[in-house]
Amino acid sequence: xxxxxxxxxxxxxxxxxxxxxxxxxxxxxxxxxxxxxxxxxxxxxxxxxxxxxxxxxxxxxxxxxxxxxxxxxxxxxxxxxxxxxxxxxxxxxxxxxxxxxxxxxxxxxxxxxxxxxxxxxxxxxxxxxxxxxxxxxxxxxxxxxxxxxxxxxxxxxxxxxxxxxxxxxxxxxxxxxxxxxxxxxxxxxxxxxxxxxxxxxxxxxxxxxxxxxxxxxxxxxxxxxxxxxxxxxxxxxxxxxxxxxxxxxxxxxxxxxxxxxxxxxxxxxxxxxxxxxxxxxxxxxxxxxxxxxxxxxxxxxxxxxxxxxxxxxxxxxxxxxxxxxxxx
Numbered sequence: 001x002x003x004x005x006x007x008x009x010x011x012x013x014x015x016x017x018x019x020x021x022x023x024x025x026x027x028x029x030x031x032x033x034x035x036x037x038x039x040x041x042x043x044x045x046x047x048x049x050x051x052x053x054x055x056x057x058x059x060x061x062x063x064x065x066x067x068x069x070x071x072x073x074x075x076x077x078x079x080x081x082x083x084x085x086x087x088x089x090x091x092x093x094x095x096x097x098x099x100x101x102x103x104x105x106x107x108x109x110x111x112x113x114x115x116x117x118x119x120x121x122x123x124x125x126x127x128x129x130x131x132x133x134x135x136x137x138x139x140x141x142x143x144x145x146x147x148x149x150x151x152x153x154x155x156x157x158x159x160x161x162x163x164x165x166x167x168x169x170x171x172x173x174x175x176x177x178x179x180x181x182x183x184x185x186x187x188x189x190x191x192x193x194x195x196x197x198x199x200x201x202x203x204x205x206x207x208x209x210x211x212x213x214x215x216x217x218x219x220x221x222x223x224x225x226x227x228x229x230x231x232x233x234x235x236x237x238x239x240x241x242x243x244x245x246x247x248x249x250x251x252x253x254x255x256x257x258x259x260x261x262x263x264x265x266x267x268x269x270x271x272x273x274x275x276x277x278x279x280x281x282x283x284x285x286x287x288x289x290x291x292x293x294x295x296x297x298x299x300x301x302x303x304x305x306x307x308x309x310x311x312x313x314x315x316x317x318x319x320x321x322x323x324x325x326x327x328x
Contacts (some may be wrong), residue, residue, distance in 0.1 A: 044068030044100070047174050048075070050133045051103055053117055055110040055166040056210070060117055062106070064098040065174025072096040072104075075132075078118040078125055079110060080145055085123070112166065113212065113242050114138025116145030128153040135170075135182055137162040165210045187211025190317050191218070193276045194246055196260055197310035198253040203260055205249070207241040208317025215239040215247070218275070221261040221268055222253060223287055228266070256307070257281025259288030271296040278313075278325055280305040 047066035054060070060077070064070050073096050075086045086106060087096060093104040110117075116136035124130040126149060134150035140159050141147065150156035155177040162168050164184020172181035190209035197203070203220070207213050216239050218229045229249060230239060236247040253260075259279035267273040269292060277293035283302045284290065293299035298320040305311050305325045315324040 046070035046098075048072070048098060048119065048132060049170065049172075049174055050117060050119060050135055051170050052105075053110070053135065053137065053166065053168045055112050055115065055137070055168075057166075058109050059105050059107055060110070061103055062098065062119065063103045063170075063174075064100055067100050069100070070098045072098055074122060076120040076123050076125075077106070077108060078120060078146055079108065079115050080141065081125075083123065083125065084108065111138075112210075112244070114141055114161075116141050116147055116150075118146045118150065125149070131155075135162060135168070135179070136160075137164075137166075137168050137182075137184060189213035189241075191215070191241060191262065191275055192313060192317055193260055193262060193278055194313050195248075195310060196253070196278065196280065198255045198258070198280070199309060201252050202248050202250055203253070204246055205241065205262065206246045206313075206317075207243055210243050212243065213241045215241055217265060219263040219266050219268075220249070220251060221263065221289055222251065222258050223284065224268075224289070226266065226268065227251065254281075255309075257284055257304075259284050259290055259293075261289045261293065268292070274298075278305065278311070278322075279303075280309060280311055280325075280327070281307050 044067035046064055046068050048062055048064050048070050051063035052061035072086050077084050077086060090107040091104055098104055118131055119133045120130045121132055122130050125146060128149050131149050131153050134156050136145060136147060138161060140161050147156060151158050157178055160179040162179050162182040162184050165187035168182055168184045170182055188209045189207055189211050191205055191207050191213050193203060194206035195204035216230050220227055220229060233250040234247055241247055257280065261277045262275045263273045264275060265273050268289060271292050274292050274296050277299050279288060279290060281304060283304050290299060294301050300321055303322040305322050305327055308327055311325055311327050313324060314326055
């Protein structure tokens with residue numbers, strides 16, 4: 001706008017005031033619109049992960065690694081294709097809302113030796129988008145579980161599993177996946193003679209330990225007659241004896257009196273190689289290997305289990321000597 005020199009000063013001042021007001025109003029409107037368009041501050045996210053699996057106690061644990069509470073009410077657990085909604089299981093939590101950094105345990109029957117454990121948002125068990133976490137231990141359970149879904153999800157590698165024995169602990173940060181972020185406890189096998197049936201020419205072994213034991217290289221000795229276990233007829237499918245598993249072997253046994261010794265190898269005079277020993281009917285002395293058992297500290301000179309058989313081991317895998325056996 002061009003004003004002439006003879007323009008009325010009052011009019012000019014009024015026009016100027018209107019112009020300044022218009023500029024102020026437009027700035028206010030612009031600022032207000034910008035405020036309205038700003039995005040709200042981001043909200044937290046839940047991140048529920050398997051945190052511990054204690055198969056020996058039939059429990060699994062979840063932890064929320066996120067920064068927002070997680071309602072677990074509609075979540076499901078799957079192990080070896082056996083399913084349960086979390087709200088049907090006994091837990092150690094007051095409710096199923098898991099706060100950030102909070103842990104909760106659930107009771108669930110779990111295989112002691114090998115299984116998978118999968119957690120889902122819902123019951124769409126073949127859908128990778130529904131799976132939120134996965135692990136498997138003991139061996140690759142394959143089609144017996146849901147490892148294929150975990151592989152599709154990108155949180156597990158085909159064929160991998162967590163070694164060792166229960167309990168199994170997750171040591172990742174909540175964003176790390178796979179068996180390398182899990183650790184199992186160190187297992188111990190404890191193979192003992194469990195039953196001797198001289199009349200049936202059969203002896204039985206049981207693994208009282210918490211990890212499988214391969215019996216392939218083990219030997220049996222009775223009255224200084226020796227045989228490698230993998231040469232004998234058994235009632236088992238293979239010679240890997242799982243925890244609490246019992247296997248029997250056919251073996252010609254003296255009906256009246258004998259010793260039975262089990263060895264890790266064929267070093268029969270070496271107490272370190274002897275795993276277990278018993279004798280029945282009488283003290284067979286030098287006709288057997290009782291001297292090695294006495295050196296081993298698992299038998300007492302001259303003791304034996306009295307007839308008749310069959311003879312049963314009555315201890316929990318820790319007891320030794322004739323007092324831990326009974327005849328029938």
